[in-house]
Amino acid sequence: MMSIYGAIAQEEVMNVGRSIAWGHRSQAKRGIIRWKKATYGYWVDEDYRWHIQPEQAKIIKRIFREVIKGKTVNKICEDLASDGIKTATGKDYWNPKSVMAMLTNEVYKGDYLFQKHVTVDTLQSKVIRNQGEEPQYYIENHHEAIIKPKDWDRVQDILEERKKGFIKDGHQKYEKDELKNEAFIEKLYCGECGYLMGHRRHVERRWKKPFETHFWVCCRHDQRYRTERCDTRRIRQDYLEWNFIHFLKQIHRNPNFKNDVLHWINRLELTEEEKQEKIDLQDKVETQNQALYKAVEEGIHENGQNTQLVDKLTEELVELHDRLKHFSERERRVEHERKMFKEIMKKVKKHVEGASEDFPDDLFQELISRAEVCKDGKVTYYLIFELEQEMPETYADFVELKRQQKKQETKEKHEALLNGPEVEELLVFCEEPKDLKEIVSFMNEKMVISDSHIFQVILRPLMKQGKMERFKAPEKGGTREVFHYQVIKHSGFAK
Template sequence: MAKVSVIPARQQVQVIDGVSRERKKRVCAYCRVSTDTEEQLTSYEAQVTYYENYIRSKPEYEFAGIFADEGITGTNTKHRVEFNRMIEAALAGQFDMIITKSISRFARNTLDCLKYVRLLKEKGIGVYFEKENIDTLDSKGEVLLTILSSLAQDESRNISENSRWGIVRRFQQGKVRVNHKRFLGYDKDENGELIINEQEAAVVRRIYDEYLGGLGYKSIALKLEAEGIRNGSGKVKWHDSNIKQILTNEKYMGDALLQKTITVDFLTHKRVKNKGEAQQYYVEDSHPAIISKEAFQKVQEEIERRAKMQGCTNETRSRHSNKYAFSGKLICGNCGSKFRRKRWGQTEKYKKYVWICVNHANNGNEACDMKAVDEEKLKAAFVRSINKAIQAKDTFIKTMIENINNVLESRREDAELQEINTRLEELKEQMLNLVRLNLRSGLDSLIYDEEYQSLEQEMQELKQRKAAFDNTELIRDKALKKAEEIEKLLSSRQELLKRFDDYLFTEMVEQVRIVSLVEVEFIYKTGLVIKEIL
């Protein structure tokens, strides 16, 4: 295995203290190279020398220092020490202008670039990009910067995608890389291969045994904590989630599921759970097992069995977050206020739960004369309502699709959206060509400004129209997804409902309008309204 050494960046900053307070513009420079090759290092030293000489040669400038990051990626500014120090110094009023070679040297993504340019601009500090001939304090500077920055951003995206290709290639070859530092039960040998840490592995085996013996996540966590046993992070504090993670991690049986998470944004490097967006790779017997495959499978079956006994799975448990099914869904037909739950009766024999209008409860009959509604009557009314839908599911689903189509845009409008996107790309290309032509040939300023403003105005109008379509697409996606879920839910019901089902109510009903003490309206998420008598 090749030995990889990391050469840390050298901080090379020359700051002149006590700069003159004359009218000269205090100017610093920012330099950066991406790698530590000899050729790049030469470029790095050359940049520092060039900008110091350049600033000192200008009589209207006063040299205020050089800030330089070496060997640090430009994708984001988080690890660029000298860049961040320069921004702090600028905001503290130590200089008036920053000079840098190009947008890609300053920042490789539009987000960071515009963020810092605007921040500096608010303080009256300009950034001059030599290659692009852009001064951010110029009236057109930021608009031009937005366009040109997108080109630099494409470069960073390509770099990110190339790196990702290398990772996926390792996955395809079955090469497993695991961070063992927080992985209870394993260490790494001198070759970087996983090996069992027997002392920690005993804790893992104990967790599996105790779960199969009948203990729950919380009970196991409390026992381990009471005995002072440390978790994978080296802490004595155990949580339910620690236990569940150990019991559901396939790596403990010697296998590895690769690409469980994916990077959704090459700029922020944010990772989310892979729910089918990217291909996954399952490697069997990739490393020594602590738990047998049979024991691991028994635990998964026991987890599922316990979930069913509790009346829910992981999926349904996450969907239903309100304390009661009716919470937040009951609306007063008189005043529009919501309802809250209340217990009536002091003894168990006479106890019952009702739902009362919040406005009536807080402000009395003068504000709203709606009386309390019996919870059991509401449940019975829903059972009758949903059974009507189940009995006529084909009609119910047909009505649902018709309602969705009534509020969504037609295919003609989809074609119109495509035309908008095409025209926006054309305008962007025209603006870039105009900027390039101006940089090369120096167009008449009046002609340039007139042409540029015309393109910009059309682009802004198209963006506003596109925003309206984007909102429609969001509604479309949500509605169609919900329609599929409801159709699947109804299709799976072969028998009529005999008693109230919290999950079915939560998934199907958008709102319940309490018309009176004897009448309610169930407003389904499909748009259908079914009236029932209490």
């Protein structure tokens, strides 16, 4: 039954929302806008008329004027912040995106575009940019202009020219970002200033195969328009993922970690005195209930003359229930924390013993309430169990590890090539002396490889192994002496 009532109420809310929207659209068709909230630079009176807010209008005129003079949006933001001018929301620093939105807003030349955005979910107030979902209405001369129309148009031309120049210089729009680690959002904080860290990515297009590098950086460092930037650096996302996986390995091996968490949970338990107090409170509640029932019954017979006593007993009973509720909530919390910790440690064990190098998003979300990252890469994890743990690894450790891994991978790749069929065929080919040009031509029929790579990766190791020798002899069809390579006959490698 309740679900039926809920559905009826929900439909009623949606109908009301649609009716209001229809009413606003009908008025917009006639050039009437009835919004109490005006754009920055204006205020609205009781009759919905727009008036210029002088102080804010000065800032808007300044922004447009400086674009015409040739300043970039980032430089304008920096100058506004350095002059101590607050944003519309009272912040110290201006966001370039917000300033760009102001520069392209037709409101400042006195016009109004109705339904730039539309609500697609009435219940959850989900708003999206209107891309044809609803009709739009452009109202000219709706209010007094702050910027002259010719100056507004001039600024649009300047912005368009800058955009074309940006594209002409070879800049391309990035593809959709699918490699950003969503688990880090609003969890990473700068260890130098305590400010929230944000995600950045770099797409390298100069190579045949473009690749992306993802970073997290303090927002006070990366915004160039700030007058005082944080003294930190960008930290690669794969390092942060690697660091957390090492953290999981550490707590899995460390028996003290489990003891520390359980000790913290045990501190939430009721003491013996509190347990006895809980029993006493339960007895008092029972006694108070009986007294309240009796007072109510007597009040009925006496035509409500005992109302003061009933009120007094009710207040005392509510107070007793509140104190009991506090104890009950602590007991439930202890049970919940123990169960949650047990489940988390099961997941940690499965991940570590499974030797997985994949980043466990769920574990990071469940276990970490906050992580502080210093500029040297050291990370301090603040756990949901109100414990903190600093990892000793630094960003330099990670870079060295990656260098060693790459060196080992290259070594294994070279060894595989030396033991592969291509080199075996080369040894047969070199039973008779061959110069480097002949060897390069022969190998490039098998694979794409440079002459320097052939010498460093194939010929030099073969000579060190005693499988091949090098000597000078006249080149074919000439008298100039060049190096020739030949399989050593007595080595057993000649076929």
